Amino acid sequence: LLRAYxxxxxxxxxxxxQQRGGAAxxxxxxxxxxxGDRSVPLVIAWGGNGGxxxxxxxxxxxxxxxxxxxxxxxxxxxxxxxxxAKARMWANTEPLSEALSVLGSHQLLVLGSPxxxxxxxxxxxxxxxxxxxxLGEHLGVDPRVVPIAPISVxxxxxxxxxxxxxxxxxxxxxxFVPVPREAVDADGALRAEFCEEDVIHGNADYGAxxxxxxxxxxxxxxx
Amino acid sequence: VTDHPYRSQxxxxxxxxxxxxxxxxxxxxxxxxxxxxxxDLIVSAGSCFASNLVPYLEDxxxxxxRTEQPHPLFAEVPENLGYRNFSAAYGNIYTARQLRQLLxxxxxxxxxxxxxxxxxxxxxxxxxxxxxxxxxxxxEFDALTRQHLDATLEAFERATAFVFTxxxxxxxxxxxxxxxxxACPGTIAGTFDPExxxxxxxxxxxxxxxxxxxxxxxxxxxxxxxxxxxxxxxxLVATATxxxxxxxxxxxxxxxxxxADQVAAAMPGITYFPAYEIVxxxxxxxxxxxxxxxxxxxxxxxxxxxxxLAVSERRDDMxxxxxxxxxxxxxxxxxxxxxxxxxxxxxxxxxxAAAECDExxxxxxxxxxx
Numbered sequence: 001l002l003r004a005y006x007x008x009x010x011x012x013x014x015x016x017x018q019q020r021g022g023a024a025x026x027x028x029x030x031x032x033x034x035x036g037d038r039s040v041p042l043v044i045a046w047g048g049n050g051g052x053x054x055x056x057x058x059x060x061x062x063x064x065x066x067x068x069x070x071x072x073x074x075x076x077x078x079x080x081x082x083x084x085a086k087a088r089m090w091a092n093t094e095p096l097s098e099a100l101s102v103l104g105s106h107q108l109l110v111l112g113s114p115x116x117x118x119x120x121x122x123x124x125x126x127x128x129x130x131x132x133x134x135l136g137e138h139l140g141v142d143p144r145v146v147p148i149a150p151i152s153v154x155x156x157x158x159x160x161x162x163x164x165x166x167x168x169x170x171x172x173x174x175x176f177v178p179v180p181r182e183a184v185d186a187d188g189a190l191r192a193e194f195c196e197e198d199v200i201h202g203n204a205d206y207g208a209x210x211x212x213x214x215x216x217x218x219x220x221x222x223x
Numbered sequence: 224v225t226d227h228p229y230r231s232q233x234x235x236x237x238x239x240x241x242x243x244x245x246x247x248x249x250x251x252x253x254x255x256x257x258x259x260x261x262x263d264l265i266v267s268a269g270s271c272f273a274s275n276l277v278p279y280l281e282d283x284x285x286x287x288x289r290t291e292q293p294h295p296l297f298a299e300v301p302e303n304l305g306y307r308n309f310s311a312a313y314g315n316i317y318t319a320r321q322l323r324q325l326l327x328x329x330x331x332x333x334x335x336x337x338x339x340x341x342x343x344x345x346x347x348x349x350x351x352x353x354x355x356x357x358x359x360x361x362x363e364f365d366a367l368t369r370q371h372l373d374a375t376l377e378a379f380e381r382a383t384a385f386v387f388t389x390x391x392x393x394x395x396x397x398x399x400x401x402x403x404x405x406a407c408p409g410t411i412a413g414t415f416d417p418e419x420x421x422x423x424x425x426x427x428x429x430x431x432x433x434x435x436x437x438x439x440x441x442x443x444x445x446x447x448x449x450x451x452x453x454x455x456x457x458x459l460v461a462t463a464t465x466x467x468x469x470x471x472x473x474x475x476x477x478x479x480x481x482x483a484d485q486v487a488a489a490m491p492g493i494t495y496f497p498a499y500e501i502v503x504x505x506x507x508x509x510x511x512x513x514x515x516x517x518x519x520x521x522x523x524x525x526x527x528x529x530x531x532l533a534v535s536e537r538r539d540d541m542x543x544x545x546x547x548x549x550x551x552x553x554x555x556x557x558x559x560x561x562x563x564x565x566x567x568x569x570x571x572x573x574x575x576a577a578a579e580c581d582e583x584x585x586x587x588x589x590x591x592x593x
Contacts, residue, residue, distance in 0.1 A: 054296075059295075059296055060295075066358075066360065066362060066366060067359075070360070072362075073362070078294060078370065079363070079366045079370055080293075080294050080296075081357075081367060082363065083355075083356035083357060083359065084300050084355075084356040087356060088297055088299075088300050
């Protein structure tokens, strides 16, 4: 996705924050991003593809989220208030708010994070993913033993995260660029044709879709 | 001098010997056996004073039964108004009617006509109006409320000792079916509607009957549970009567005190524990209340709790009593204040975060001053 941006969005500077793994990002990074031509809009892809990682595995005890579209509840599994889960995400995105504050003189667009993948995709990739093993160690779980969380939980968490990203963007006077509906299936998961052959990444077609979404958003903002 | 009944009375019966000098809070408790036992599963409910006992009990090695706690993943996310202070997340229960109705709702015997308020895209629980994270849909509200009531019923069924602190006689209720709210609609959430909401100041008979009804109903599902009744020494934040708040407080505490005594006398397995007298009696030192003469100080709570623990059964390996009693509660209050100050609320934000209980929201000027 990032490669696609760099290759095709020649007039847009892109800042990507890796929350886990990858290059460390600090204030100097954001100051550097903010230091260029202020007429150039900045697109922030917060957390890369890993925004929903902490909800990837089944938690102990299990829980369920009821987001706005939910009308049924699984018997015997505690319901966590959606607003409580969102509050946790809000607290965890405080660094995004700080970053947006540093970048405030630019036109800011905050990109929606990639939707979770269907459980079959995740399970099929789990053994081959050193990244997932590493993530499991970070979260204190063994991915080869602990089940993947139900797609309803992961989609619910992702939807809440999109709300948080939107509110963070608007709080900073920026624009949120949501993932288009055509990217997700009936369960809310990333559609198969946009999935890379791994646990979390979208493929080049997903990158192209988001690129086009960003382009439209920039046009809309300019209008 | 002829013999007379006072000659055989113990020292505690005489003001000169029991209060004027050598006052011992422990001697105020009249009980046939230990008030709490070391292997008790303790459940408590009541006004905010009731929540003060929990850290003391846990620090002393007793088991405080908790059936409704946040999921571990969200344990650090703050909550308002002490909803995590009790065995389940019912928050402060100020009146005996409210307690009775809570059990009836948990058992499905009472379904309030006005059971939710829709406010700014959220669904508010009128019986827990200060919840920091209200539902976002009716379906989520139904699920969260059922989950809460199930956890409440589980606590009531499993308790071996139930401590209830009576707090108020003044309440606001639905004119549709008498459902009692913990706070006047409109003070924390919702909208006050004089067509639907009315004031009620309970009398002794009503409080007594509600308590007896509650205890009888609990014992039908949990026959051996013992009860400890106390009256909160914390004065009213505000009164909705025409009386001065000081006079209204005297009425309220008097009614509760009498009702508690009548219930303890009428039913077996019930102990009246005189927290009210220990804190507010003429023997109490000036620093048992803070400068506003309403807030009970940690020192006073410590004395009350030491008295309670001294008349309770303890194992040899339980932690020693902390005689000044002030450290645990101070630590907890500070921690909660820090957490609350660093976050915002879905509802009315910092105002609710600053308030310690629903009742305080009746006087928002004083909360804003915190």
